[in-house]
Amino acid sequence: xxxxxxxxxxxxxxxxxxxxxxxxxxxxxxxxxxxxxxxxxxxxxxxxxxxxxxxxxxxxxxxxxxxxxxxxxxxxxxxxxxxxxxxxxxxxxxxxxxxxxxxxxxxxxxxxxxxxxxxxxxxxxxxxxxxxxxxxxxxxxxxxxxxxxxxxxxxxxxxx
Numbered sequence: 001x002x003x004x005x006x007x008x009x010x011x012x013x014x015x016x017x018x019x020x021x022x023x024x025x026x027x028x029x030x031x032x033x034x035x036x037x038x039x040x041x042x043x044x045x046x047x048x049x050x051x052x053x054x055x056x057x058x059x060x061x062x063x064x065x066x067x068x069x070x071x072x073x074x075x076x077x078x079x080x081x082x083x084x085x086x087x088x089x090x091x092x093x094x095x096x097x098x099x100x101x102x103x104x105x106x107x108x109x110x111x112x113x114x115x116x117x118x119x120x121x122x123x124x125x126x127x128x129x130x131x132x133x134x135x136x137x138x139x140x141x142x143x144x145x146x147x148x149x150x151x152x153x154x155x156x157x158x159x160x
Contacts, residue, residue: 020122023135028103028116029142036109036153040070043106043153047072050152051102054145059097070106075099075118078141079133096122096130098138102145113149115142 036043044067051062057077064073080096098121103114117138124131 020124020129020131022120023123023133023138024120025117025135025138028101028114029139029146030112030114031146031150032110032112033150033153034110036111038109040106040108041067042157043108043111044070044072046153046155046157047104047106047111047149050149051104053152054148059099072102072104072106074102076102076115076145078117078138080121080130083130094130096133098133100142104149111149111153113146115145 038046048062048065051072051074055061055074055076060074060076062072062074064071076099078098078100080098082093082095082097084091084093099118100115101118105112121133122131123134125134
């Protein structure tokens with residue numbers, strides 16, 4: 001009887017750990033700001049400064065920058081990490097990182113920011129794994145990024 005209870009318990013735990021769902025965001029989140037003041041060059045510098053300040057992780061990088069066109073494109077670590085787990089049988093790594101492409105376009109007195117994940121990711125509703133980043137959390141983080149971007153674009157430049 002105890003053997004059956006243990007077997008059922010093990011099956012329940014394995015089933016709970018195996019409930020990984022794929023999260024796919026079909027459309028980028030885009031905001032256009034037309035209430036900014038400044039030339040394209042001034043807004044480009046502000047956007048570039050914002051990206052440098054936000055991209056604190058070594059894997060978050062500005063991939064393309066064109067000041068004349070007013071374009072900045074970067075890869076940003078939204079969430080996750082790489083973990084190495086050691087056991088008697090060796091070690092393995094778990095990668096739960098989720099990256100997004102941030103595309104910024106500036107012009108005189110305006111800017112556009114677009115954020116979209118670079119690929120779908122795994123999500124576990126049970127909370128028993130490292131895959132704890134939901135679609136709702138992604139949209140919350142995007143809203144925070146966009147508010148941070150807007151505040152940086154509205155801020156006055158430092159004068160010497």
